Amino acid sequence: MPDVLPPNRLPDGLLLDRPLPIPSRAPLLDVRGLKKAFGGMIAIQNVDLSIAEGSVHAIIGPNGAGKTTAFNCITAFVPPTAGRIFLGGERIDGLPAHVVARHGVARTYQNVRLFPNMTALENVLVGQHRRLHATFWEAILGSGRFRREEAEARARAMEYLAFVGIPQRAGDLARHMPYGDQRRLEIARALVAGPRILMLDEPAAGMNPAEGRALVELIERIRADLGVTVVLIEHHMRVVMAVAERITVFNRGAILTEGTPGEIQADERVIEAYLGRRSGQVAAAASPEPQRQMEAGIA
Amino acid sequence: MSFNAVTSSFKVTRRRRAPLAETLQVGALAGFAAIGFALIGAYVAMDKRHVVEDTLTLSQIAFALMAIAAGYVAGRDRQGRPSGTRVVVHGAVAGLMAGLCVSALLLLMGSISLRATLVAASPMLIKALSLGAPIGSLQALVQLPALGALLGVIGGLFAAMPSRYRRALTYGFAAVLIAGLFRDVFVSVLENLPDLNGPDWEVFGPGGLNRGAALVLLVAGGLFCLLRDRWNARIDPARRARSSKAGLVLLLVGVLVLPLVTNDFVAQVAMLVALYMLMGMGLNIELGLAGLVDLGFVAFFAVGAYTVALMCSSGPLAVADVSFWVALPVAVVLAAGAGMLFGLPVLRVRGDYLAMATLGLGEIIRVLVLSDALAPYLGGSQGIIEIDHPRIFGISLQSPAALYYLALALAGVVAFISWRLQHARIGRAWLAMREDEDVAQALGIDPVASKLLAYTIGAAFAGAAGAVFAALVGSVYPHSFQLLVSINVLAILVIGGLGSLPGVLVGAIVLIGLPELLREFGEFRYLFYGIALVAMMHVRAEGLWPATTQTKENARA
């Protein structure tokens, strides 16, 4: 992995309104002893995660390993049963989801969750909620500041739509958009809030190889141009291996191992986790899907 | 669950029975509807309203429509275009069945007295259903099925005719019905106009339309529709859009001049419509934008009304005697404060708790106002009287027309505010919350704060409406603040279209104006509201209105 990030390709305009962070290896997100139980069922436990600022970090693992649950705990979608979560040194566990979001955590969802009856532009405008400051009274009276801010918000929304590559969709209702564009819109909506960390839940699901390559390129630009740290859950190994600096492997609600893509590819336990205890033809026949993915990634 | 799941997978294809059995079922359904209509007392009440003088009453039309509808459904519900004989036979059978049901009711009422249980099963109903034939005679029993069969055939033929003529007939009939029902309005308008009527030719009789006028209207309505269709087919869509915009302007002009061209009664009704519009705009922010089902709306209405009553009354309970224009902002602020205080605990729990909890709130306020404990301050059931009318430039706004313009102006202000908010940060947050509360929160929107803001604004608008109400009625009593007020407003929104400002106008006219003008409806008003709410949800609610209140099981994923 290169220690020096690629040079900034900063586009013109409003896209970036704070300086790029100096790439440091200090953890931006630090998770300690995270545990979540649904009733008697323990979904995850003893999860320690450390995400370096300015990095792209992938989380992989078989279905049901607890990856999304960990995401949900970090973004306060569900309250963790135990453990602590720090963002940039500040504790964020136990805070309501909107406060966590205001600390700079943004996310997308495994099964795209846009506001279906709003246009793409409106979706991105909602994403700017915490960046806008015109008060209620200014909105009613239509003050200068309110109008200026609205115009800026619209311009920024358009820029972010262009950034993810769907400027032509601005006026379309979210539910009428093709699936791939919906995923891009979701990323734009998350980015426009100006987060410090972006959490992508299976962004490449349902994408073909070409779209996967475009996604890899987009994630690179998010990290490089916007300076946003990216954590992604992903099954497509090609994408993971192409984009991630570090990979954490989940299995059965706990962390199996963590390392660079090279280390993970070489790790026997990872293959075993995907294929079952007895690797080989029997297990492969029983679960062809993970094997295909692993082969696609590792071969 | 993604939003694709919004479209229901539950559209059950109707099980096909033997055609005749199905037709009989349709007829029986119409018959039961007719029996229900009669037994809730609607038939006798609406029999007093003549649509066409001495010829057709409203309840006869209602019954006829049921039979025609049965014939229409029975005639239409086949694959492909219905053949002539089939339409006639099935229409006749369905109508006959409906008529037989009513005849059976007539026979039953004639032989045993149902009045101990069913208060509407009165001799008056028997007389009305006999249609002038001797009571208990064979003719009375036979004529209903015969008429039913005839009307059923008409319904069947109606289903079979080309849609162009069907629409024309509907227009003509609607013209007659509207003219007949709103005779009083039209008569009052005609009286204010210069005398155009010839000396011996009157459009309206003492009860309804005259026969000749009805016939003319029927033909004119039909011709208008046919001509308009031809006109529309020729011109391009852009011009049509312009003409529909012209229609909207015409409607607005009509709304503005209405009280000037009619009498005080109509102006009074118009004032009520404007008042409900004001409330509808307020609830629209809560329900239409933020998706909060608030049935305690009336509580804030009461806060506003009592504030103005206490501040502007010259009676013994007054705490101050100031101008309406001073009391109005106080009322708004107090109502908003009450909304904020009450909203906080309720709004952080599930969305549909809100309906129940706010229901409780409305009742708490009403019971408190009514109680002896607060009677020394609020007058108990005696209410507060002698509230001064608002004055503007030294002129006292006293006439219904003046107060109508006052309410209308406030409604306009509120409409403007809600339109502005809808297109600002907070309005987008409300819509997002309604679409998907979890995702909205993950984007940094504080759900309780934004709901509370919607609730507070709604309460403030309700307070403004209450203030106007107190000023225009001149007195307030606890019984003015029943749950039904909240239900009225809710129904206005649902019927008019949630989140749409013109919808509030249309809803208020349909649900408040029409029943006030049709006194016979008064008693059954809420029954029809209920039916309308259910029907609206079935006809156009799915997908149009995805809401936030459902469970969030999918968040676990």
Next chain:
Amino acid sequence: MSEVPRSATEPGAFSEWLRRSTWVDHVLLAIRISVAALVLVGLAGGLTAGTYSAADFVSFTMFGLTIGSIYALIALGYTMVYGILRMINFAHGDVMMIGSFAGLFAAGALNDAGLVNALPLLALPLVLAAGMAGGAAMSLIIERIAYRPFLHVRSLAPLICAIGMSFVLQYAARGLFGTRNRAYPGFGWMEGTVSLFGLIVPIPQIVAFIAALIVLAGLLALVKLSPLGKAMRAVAEDRDAAALVGINVGAVIVATFAIGGAMAGVAGVLYALVFKQITVFMGFALGVKGFAAAILGGIGNLGGALLGGLVLGLAEALGPALVLEGFGLPAPYQLKDVIGYGMLVMILIFRPQGLLGERLASKRA
């Protein structure tokens, strides 16, 4: 992994609360403290005022338990439907009203036949059965119209539909049955009181309380022991999973509405026997209170419905004498309903998950 940064300054419970709480929690705390203070002041005043004797309070308590058992029966319908559908049946109170009128007509017919006087202990179950049938039938109609069509849709449509149905029922009943108050004919033997352990108790209260207990026991047995009960619990837990293992979810929902409606019907009949008058508009107030009882106990929890009903009944019966009297208010019994509705708001302020509820706090994750 690296060191866990906790040891040095382990925060106390209060600072932990401060860290997690938002302005909403702070305002709420203020509201809670003021409400609690208000109730305590009233309570102290009421206890020292001495307007009522101990015997008065005992009779209030008896009455509270009776009305509480009726609330509990209504609450069951809310709680069962909520458990299965996660929705509130807004028209449930009116189902109770219909059940009450069904009982009225059954009582009228039985009285005309002379059965009520001849065999009073046979007539009562028959009237109850009529009430149950009426309530169940009406509940099924509501399910068919307001809930089934929207089963797969996330929207407010069922709630609006149920509000509409509530008004259809009230005003159709008004047109059909008229607005005057009515009483069940022929139940004269219920006039009077009996002496029980030295207490004087009106007969209808005992009858209603015992009947409610019997019905509740039957319902609990049904839910705990029968295959239907098992299916209901499975659907309440996870509707999709239940469907996957072959449970007919639609049928379970129908059965739930029917049972809830039957319980409401029983409540309607018992209410008529205790208060000796029914009107077509009674469903509204009783419905809201039944709902209050359901969330007081913890909605979705059958035992909670029973507990919530009894607690609400007691609060309503004792509240005016104990709390409101303490403020020296004139005619505190006029404000009985304020206590009932106020309880609803108080639960939401203090413990939205209810007394026995844990699972379904503010929202399901």
